[in-house]
Amino acid sequence: MSDTTILDETDRTTGRDALRKNIQAAIALAGAVRSTLGPKGLDKLLVDDEGRSMVTNDGITVLESAKVEHPIAHMLIASSAAQDQSVRDGTTTTVLLASEWLQNAWHLVVQGVHPATIARGFRMAESFCKEHLDELSFEATKNDIEAATMTSLSGKLHQKIQSIISACAVEAADAVVMESNGSVVADPTRVKVITRSGPAVEDSKLITGLALPKKRAHVEMPSSLPPGNILLVDGGLELRSLSTDVHLNVTSTSALKSFQDAEQQRLLDQVKMLVDLEIKLLACREGIDDSMHAYLADAGIKAFRRVAKSDLELLARGCGARLVPTIHQAKQADVGVFISSRCERWGDVDHWILETDEGGATFVASGSTDAVVGEVERCFADALGVACRLKEHPKLIPGGGATYIALARRLRRYAETVPGREQLAIEAFADGLESIPRILAENAGMDPIDTLLQIVSIQTKDEDDTIGLNAITRQPENMRTSRVVEPVRVLEQAICGANEATIAILRIDDVLWAKQEIGVPDDVQANLDGTAPDRR
Ligand code: ADP
Ligand code: MG
Numbered sequence: 001m002s003d004t005t006i007l008d009e010t011d012r013t014t015g016r017d018a019l020r021k022n023i024q025a026a027i028a029l030a031g032a033v034r035s036t037l038g039p040k041g042l043d044k045l046l047v048d049d050e051g052r053s054m055v056t057n058d059g060i061t062v063l064e065s066a067k068v069e070h071p072i073a074h075m076l077i078a079s080s081a082a083q084d085q086s087v088r089d090g091t092t093t094t095v096l097l098a099s100e101w102l103q104n105a106w107h108l109v110v111q112g113v114h115p116a117t118i119a120r121g122f123r124m125a126e127s128f129c130k131e132h133l134d135e136l137s138f139e140a141t142k143n144d145i146e147a148a149t150m151t152s153l154s155g156k157l158h159q160k161i162q163s164i165i166s167a168c169a170v171e172a173a174d175a176v177v178m179e180s181n182g183s184v185v186a187d188p189t190r191v192k193v194i195t196r197s198g199p200a201v202e203d204s205k206l207i208t209g210l211a212l213p214k215k216r217a218h219v220e221m222p223s224s225l226p227p228g229n230i231l232l233v234d235g236g237l238e239l240r241s242l243s244t245d246v247h248l249n250v251t252s253t254s255a256l257k258s259f260q261d262a263e264q265q266r267l268l269d270q271v272k273m274l275v276d277l278e279i280k281l282l283a284c285r286e287g288i289d290d291s292m293h294a295y296l297a298d299a300g301i302k303a304f305r306r307v308a309k310s311d312l313e314l315l316a317r318g319c320g321a322r323l324v325p326t327i328h329q330a331k332q333a334d335v336g337v338f339i340s341s342r343c344e345r346w347g348d349v350d351h352w353i354l355e356t357d358e359g360g361a362t363f364v365a366s367g368s369t370d371a372v373v374g375e376v377e378r379c380f381a382d383a384l385g386v387a388c389r390l391k392e393h394p395k396l397i398p399g400g401g402a403t404y405i406a407l408a409r410r411l412r413r414y415a416e417t418v419p420g421r422e423q424l425a426i427e428a429f430a431d432g433l434e435s436i437p438r439i440l441a442e443n444a445g446m447d448p449i450d451t452l453l454q455i456v457s458i459q460t461k462d463e464d465d466t467i468g469l470n471a472i473t474r475q476p477e478n479m480r481t482s483r484v485v486e487p488v489r490v491l492e493q494a495i496c497g498a499n500e501a502t503i504a505i506l507r508i509d510d511v512l513w514a515k516q517e518i519g520v521p522d523d524v525q526a527n528l529d530g531t532a533p534d535r536r
Contacts, residue, residue, distance in 0.1 A: 005025045007461065010103075013510060016109065018508060019106070019505075019506070020106065021113065021510060022072045022079070022102075022505050023071040023102045023103065023105075023106050023291040023505070025070040025073050026072055026073070026076055026098060026099045026102050026505065027099050027102070027103060028073070029063070029070075029072075029073045029076055029077070029099065030076075030096050030098075030100075031096060032044075032063070032066065032096050033052065033059045033062055033092045033095055033096070034064065034096060034439060035443060036057050036059055036062065036155070037059075037092050037093070037096065037155075037431070037436075037439050037440060037443055037531050038154060038292065038439070038440040038443050038444065038471050039154035039155045039471045039472055040155065040440075040443045040444040040445070040471045040472075041057055041092075041155040041390055041442075041443050042057070042443075043055050043056060043057045044056060044057070044062050044357055045385065046061075046062065046065045046066075048065065054371055054374065054375075055371060055372070055375070056375060056378070056475055057155050057156045057381070058080060058085075058091070058156070058378055059080065059091040059092030059095065060072050060080050060084045060091035060092075061378065062187050063076075063077045063080055063081075063091075063095065064077065071503055075501055075504060075505065076095050076098055076099070076501055077095075078501075079094055079095075079098065079497040079498065079500065079501040080092075080094045080095050080497075081298075081412050082497055083493055083494060083497050086489075086493055087385065087386075087389055087487065087489050087490045087493050088152075088188075088381065088384075088385025088386055088389070089152045089380045089382055089385065089386055089486070089487075089490045090486075090490040090491065090493065090494040091499075093436060093490075093491075093494045094494045094498045094501075095498070096435060096439060097432060097433070097435070097436070097494060097495070097498035097499075097502075098161050098499075098501045098502045098505075100431075100432040100435040101122065101428070101432040101498065101499070101502040102502055102505060102506070104428035104429075104431055104432050105118045105122075105425070105428060105446050105502070105506055105510065108424055108425065108428055108430070112423075113421050113424060113425070114508070114526065115424065115506040115507065117420070117422060117472040118424075118425040118428070118506060119425075119503045119506050119507060120422050120425070121297060121325075121418075121421070121422035121423070121424065121425020121426050121428075121429065122425055122429050122499055122502060122503060122506075123427060123499070123503070124418070124422055124425075125411055125414075125425070125426045125429035125430070125499075126429075126495060126496065126499045128410070128411060128414055128426075129407050129411070129433075129495055130492060130495075130496075132407060132410055133397065133407075133488055133491065133492055133519075134327045134488075136397055136398075136406055136407070136465055136488075137302070137395045137396060137397045137488040138395070138396055138397075138404050138480070139394060139395065139396075140321055140390055140394040140395065140396045140485075140487075142170070144396055144485060145170055145173075145387055145390045145391075146166055146167065146170050147483035147484075147485050148386055148387075148390060148396055148485050148486060148487055149169050149170055149383040149386050149387050150162055150168040150483065151165065151167075151399050151483075151485055151486055152382055152383055152386045152485050152486070153165060153166060153382070153383055154484075156171070156375070156376060156379050157201070157376070157379060160202065161201045161202060161204070161376070161379075162379075164202060164204055164205075165204065165376065165380050165383050165384050167206075168204070168205065168206040168349065168380065168383075169380060169383035169384040169387045170359045171206050171361070171386060172188075172191045172206055172363060172384055172387070173186050173188075173251050173387035173388045173390075173391050174391075175191070175359040175360060175361040176188070176190040176191060176210065176359055176360060176361065176388070177388075177391045178358075178359070179361075183392075184391060184392050186386055186387075186388035186389075186391040186392055187388070188381070188388045189386045190312075190314070190317060190318070190359075190360050191210065191360070191361050191362070191363060191384060192210050192212070192314060192356075192360070192361075192362040192363070193362070193363045193377055193380065193381070194211060194212075194213055194351075194362060194363075194364055194365070195364075195365045195366075195367060195373045195377060196346070196347065196349075196364060196365070196366045196367075196373070197367060197368070197369055197370050197372075197373045198347065198366070198368070199347070199366070199367075199368075199424060199520050200366065200367075200368065201366060201367045201372060201376060202366075203364075203366040204363070204365050204366045204367075204376055204380075205362055205363075205364050205366075206362070206363050206364075207353060207361065207362045207363075207364065208355060208359075209340075209353050209354050209355035209356065209360060209362065210311075210314060210315060210318055210353070210356070210360050210361075210362055211351050211352065211353045211354075211362040211364070212304075212307065212311055212351065212352050212354075213349050213350070213351055214304050214307060214350065214351070214352040214469040215304075215343070215350035215352075216302050216303065216304060216343060216350075216352065217288050217293055217296070217303045217304060217305055218293035218294075218296070218297055218303075220293070220294070221293075221296060221301065221302040221303060222300060222302050223302075223400070224340070224341065224342040224343070225280050225302060225338075225340065225341040225342075226340065227338065227339050227340065228278070228279075228280030228281065228337070228338060229277065229278050229279050229280055229281070229335045229337060229338075229477045230279065230280070230281040230282070230315070230321055230335070230336045230337065230338050230343075230354075231274065231277065231279045231281070231282050231283075231284070231321065231324070231327070231330055231334065231335055231336075232283050232312050232315055232316050232319075232321050232322075232323050232324070233282065233283070233285065233286075233323070233324055233325075233326065233327055233330075234285050234309070234312070234323050234324065234325050234326075235284065235286050235326045235327075235472040236284045236285070236286025236287045236288060236305065236326055237267060237270055237271075237282075237284060237287075237288045237289060237292055237303075237327060238267075238286060238287045238288065238289045238414050239244065239263050239264075239267070239289055240266075241265065244251055264291065267289060267291070267292055268292075268295065269308045270326075270327040270328060271292060271295045271296060271299060271301075273327055273328070273330065274296075274299065274301060274327065274330075275299050275301075275507055277330060277335055279301060279335065280300065280301060280302065280341075281301070281302050281303075281304075281338060281341055281354075281505075282296070282301055282302070282303040282304070283303070283304045283307045283312060283315060284304070284305050284306075284307065285306070285307060285308070285309055285312060286301070286305070286306070287306060288303055288305040302341065304352060309376030310391070314360070315336075315354065316336065317354040317358065317360075318335030318336075318338075318358045318359075318360040318381045319337060319338055319354075319357075319358070320336045320337065320353070320356075320357070320358065321334060321335060321336025321357050322325075322334040322336075327405045327490065333492055334406060336356075337356070337357065338355065339355040339356055339357060340354075340355045341353070341354050341355075344366075348446075363380050363384075365377045365380060374464065384486060386490070389487055389489055390487050393487070393488075395487065395488040396485045396486065396487060396488060397485065397486055397487075397491055398465070398466040398478075398479035398480055398484070398485060398486075398525055399457070399468060399479055399484040399485055399486045400437070400440065400468030400469045400470055400471065400479045400482070400484045401434075401436050401437025401438075401441075401468045401469050402437075402455070402459075402465060402466055402467055402468025402469075402479045403465070403491060404415065404434060404436045404437055404485075404491075405433075405434060405437055405452070405455055405456055405459060405467075406459060406465035407430075407433055408430040408431070408433045408434050409430075409456065409459065409460065411426055411427075411429060411430040411433070412427060412430050414426065415427045418512065422533075433495075434452055436451055437451070437455065437469055438451075438452050440469055440471055441469055441471075443471070444469070444471040444474055445474075446469075446474055451469055451476075453471060454476055455467055458476055458519070464478070466478045466479050466480050467479070468484065470482045470484060490530075
């Protein structure tokens with residue numbers, strides 16, 4: 001059978017043509033985020049198909065909101081999303097690097113270098129970069145960690161709120177850092193974020209402990225509590241509803257009364273169990289019957305109902321408690337402990353604040369509108385991710401393109417020692433790395449080529465790898481003293497992720513597109529054919 005019959009239902013592009021088209025798609029995608037890079041990057045206004053709008057400077061938010069159909073663009077978005085997942089920063093950089101490497105690879109393909117040779121050269125360059133990142137990095141102090149979170153927020157919101165978010169992120173990372181199996185772990189998911197639209201952005205703050213927008217079940221329950229026991233229930237303290245459709249034939253009022261009394265007694269037994277377990281705080285995913293409020297208040301128990309399961313799980317981690325399906329099943333081992341519990345009213349919303357041994361913190365994201373609050377929330381998540389990663393792996397590199405230029409300089413010297421055509425690929429890889437400082441300069445309104453040449457010459461003359469572009473002062477500066485620093489992991493991951501995507505795209509030499517037909521639903525088709533059953 002010939003190809004034409006097998007592939008009847010597909011459109012096909014092969015060889016160089018396929019590569020050219022794929023690279024064009026990557027360049028188009030990078031073009032969408034290029035202008036957002038760095039502190040002088042501009043924002044994008046995104047409007048979805050329901051007319052909702054969002055203003056953001058975050059690469060991955062732009063990419064994930066775009067309705068992109070090209071499969072190559074999807075591959076790049078996926079590698080940027082992976083970057084976001086693992087290090088929370090460097091998402092724009094990943095896409096820009098991949099697109100630049102692909103463009104440079106294309107020039108080599110046109111000169112007759114095989115894509116497989118280029119891929120080999122790129123792999124050699126990537127390994128070289130990984131080996132040399134260590135000598136370019138330095139140990140982070142607490143002060144440096146704050147500088148790194150500030151750098152991760154560059155270009156987002158304004159300077160004052162950047163410092164507030166960055167200070168909150170570092171403090172939150174401190175609150176969740178702990179030792180586990182001999183290594184330091186800082187889990188950002190242990191920080192709760194709550195949002196308030198209305199107050200100014202500057203009112204965003206960090207609170208020690210977990211805060212939930214919840215009101216205690218009854219005002220007579222204690223508002224503040226000293227250290228005590230807590231029980232977390234995946235169910236509730238309610239009268240049972242009949243699960244099957246049965247009819248109860250009640251023959252006398254006394255039968256009905258005894259039926260209700262038995263149910264009431266069942267709830268009272270559960271309150272007694274709470275007293276026996278010395279519970280002072282109760283949080284349930286379901287409801288708490290009104291008739292039990294007084295009994296709970298009398299026993300000095302403060303209760304919260306309708307607490308979301310995700311919040312119960314967060315509380316369980318903070319208090320060392322185990323979530324139980326019902327109060328009946330609760331045992332001593334399921335009970336957790338807390339240091340203090342209090343209620344506070346912010347604006348017109350009641351909040352429950354719980355402090356525990358295991359730390360934990362809550363960030364209150366404020367802003368005048370939902371859109372601003374959303375951006376504050378995203379910025380905090382990024383800064384927190386960076387701060388947590390730095391607690392676990394406290395290594396930094398100079399930012400502002402300094403490290404990209406330092407790596408490119410070393411790569412060019414290394415390329416000279418490689419005899420085959422891979423040498424050309426390694427040089428192309430080095431050129432690609434330099435695209436980051438070039439774009440940073442471009443976005444700061446400077447000449448990209450002159451700026452790059454100036455930094456390269458200062459780095460070489462002074463043998464100083466920390467010289468990069470400070471986009472704020474628009475001068476080449478020592479990035480460590482200018483406090484523009486980034487986690488080494490962000491750069492390492494961006495290089496690996498972008499190179500992986502680049503090589504995957506280079507290796508494609510055949511694109512088969514299924515021919516898409518407009519589908520017609522069966523019932524519509526039946527109507528058109530006149531075979532639909534008569535409904536009259
Ligand atoms: P990404 O999504 O890749 O993190 P950003 O828009 O956050 O993109 O920009 C990050 C880049 O901006 C990094 O290379 C960082 O070194 C650089 N950068 C941050 N602050 C400055 C500054 N003051 N001057 C120059 N470059 C900076
Ligand atoms: Mg960033």
